[in-house]
Amino acid sequence: MSHHAAQPETRAGTHPEEHAPRKSWALLAVALAAQILVVLDISVVNTALPTIGSDLHLSGTNLQWLxxxxxxxxxxxLLLGGRIADLISRRSVFLTGLTLFTLASIGSGFANSGTQLFAARAVQGLSAALLTPSALSLITTTYAGAQRKAALALWGAVGSLGIAAGVLVGGAVTTWTNWHFIFWINGPIGLVALLVGSRIIAKQPGSHPHLRDFDLPGALAVISGLAILVYALGGTSQHGWWSAHTAIAFAASAAAFATFLKLERRADKPLFPPHVWKLNALVSGTAVMLGVTGLLVGTVFLTSIFLQTVLGFSAVKTGVAFLPFALAITVGTIVARHLLGHLSPRVIAATGLVIAVVASLALSTATSGAQFATDILPGLCALGLGVGMVFVPVSVTSMSGIPASHAGVASGFLMTGHEIGAALGVAVLSAVASTAGTLTTAAGAADAYSRGFIGAAVMAAVVAVFALVRMPATRATDGGGHLTMH
Structure with missing residues (x-):
């Protein structure tokens, strides 16, 4: 891979098409196909949750663990995955991740207990941690100029649209076959992507790094901290926010994250190079990515349960109900793509988030007597539009100015925001929602939905202010600054 792909795309008054040789879109197609599988699997279980729960005898608090x-x-x-993609051939990491993901998906479909399914889902997650940063770094090191901007905009659209589409796929498959097929469907898609990818992705000279180059203790500390944090949030409905159980769990999570920071300072080759923190576009973009993905996945989680538990929708009807939401996200990404040439990324992102605040407040007024067409749909569409407007400026600006040698770790950092945001969005919003009522009864779910969206409005407002203050003020040509090579 040539390093010029990571250099600035434009100079004032010139067009990137004049400087960058065009490359085939085939690699982008394979990378996006793999990422669609990864993103679909964030939300594909949402519409199947009640079915899986009753089939495997899972309680309401255990459902969110799926x-x-x-x-x-x-x-x-993801940070470890990004590091591996930088140290070993990106092609090898991508194809390995895709193979493991496909196998873990098939294994998830064969699970016949909650424990087996949780374990298979965890292996799927680890495979995605290899797949996502290697796919994104393949894109950023292959394409340049206008092609790279278009590719990253598509990547951003897939990140948001795939989550919404997953609800429809999950609902349709669960209704027409059974929940096992929401995982088995990944098998043939993964296999085709593997066959095509192994043919079209150019081989790279692989290095032979030592085990210590990967900073495994750092990876273990960050995964532990995140797992304990989600466990703490999930336990609030059962133990209460101020219980000893919750306090100890939060303290243990904080200790694990503190250990991670200490390990990073001492490591010869830290999981994330300290000088990368100086890249404002990447760091601010990742923080906004975390907040907006949390909002999106939390919305899908709460609304799926509300539609089925309160309004009595079937799984497939719930999936169809999310189609306008998916369409609104698409419109949001198109609008943002056009605005990028005229407004700064932070203005576009903040505008989208303000729309999301208003939409969340509108959804928080829903009651147990709500009508979908009048009480849910307008707010859901507005929220989709707002969220769609955020993903594109974040994806395009965050990866600008990153040299090829650090593309994997930077991709891993950005997508860490995406995945951790999704996990925390579900955990936080369901914990906030559960303070008003249980998600398993009609009356409780209606109260919980309302409380959850007040939380969502607060989350969107905080992220909007952050985006306006911290994201790049310049137009999205390449303005991300440079990372010095060490």
Whole structure:
């Protein structure tokens, strides 16, 4: 891979097309196909949750683990995945991740107990942690100029749209076959992507790093911290926010994250190079990615339960009900793509988040007597539009100015925000929602939904302020600054 792909795309007054040789879109197609599988599996279980829960005898508090077991391992492992992609051939890491993901998906479909399914979902998550940063770094090191901007915009769209599409796929498959097929469907898609990818991705000279180069203690500490944090949030509905159980769990999570920071300072080759923290575009973009993905996945989680438990929708009807939401996200990404040439990324992202605040407040007014068309749909569409507007400026600006040698770890950092945001979004919003009522009864779910969306509005407002203050003020040509090579 040539290093010029990671250099600035434009200079004032010139067009990137004039400088960058065009490359085939085939690699992008394979990378996006793999990422669609990864993103679909964040939300594909949402519409199947009640069915899986009754089939495997899972309690309401355990249901969220079907979503978070996957997200925790993928989010916690992404920095390590990015590091591996930088130290070993990106092609090898991508194809290995895709193979493991496909096998773990098939294994998830064969699970016949909650424990087996949680374990298979965790392996899926670890595979995604290899797959995502290697796919994104393949894109950023292959394409340049306008092609790279278009590729990253598509990547951002897949990140949001795939989550919404997963609800429809999950609902349709669960209704027409059974929940096992929501995992088995990944088999043939993964196999085709593997065959095509092994043919079209150019071989790279692989290095032979030592085990110490990967900073495994750091990876273990960050995964532990995240797992304990999600466990603490999940336990609040059962033990209460101020119980000794919750306090000890939060303290243990904080200790694990503190250990991670201490390990990073002492490591010869830390999981994340300290000088990368100086890249404002990447760090601020990742923080916004975390917040907006949390909002999106939390919305899908709460609304799936509300539609089925309160309004009595079937799994497939719930999936269809999310179609306008998916369409609104698509419109949001198109709008943002056009605005990038005229407004700064932070203005576009903050505008999208303000729309999400208003939409969340509208959804928080829903009661047990709500009508989908008048009380849920308008707020859901507005929230989709707002969220779609955020993903594109974040994806395009965050990866700008990153040299090829650090593309994997930077990709891993950005997508860590995506996955951890998704895990924490579900955990936080369901914990906030559960303070008003249980998610397993109609009356409780209605109260919980309302409380959850007040929490979502607060989350969106905080992220909007952060985006306005910290994201790049310049237009999205390449303005991310440079990372010095060490």
């Amino acid at each position: 979503v978070t077991a996957y997200l925790m391992m993928s989010g916690g492992g």
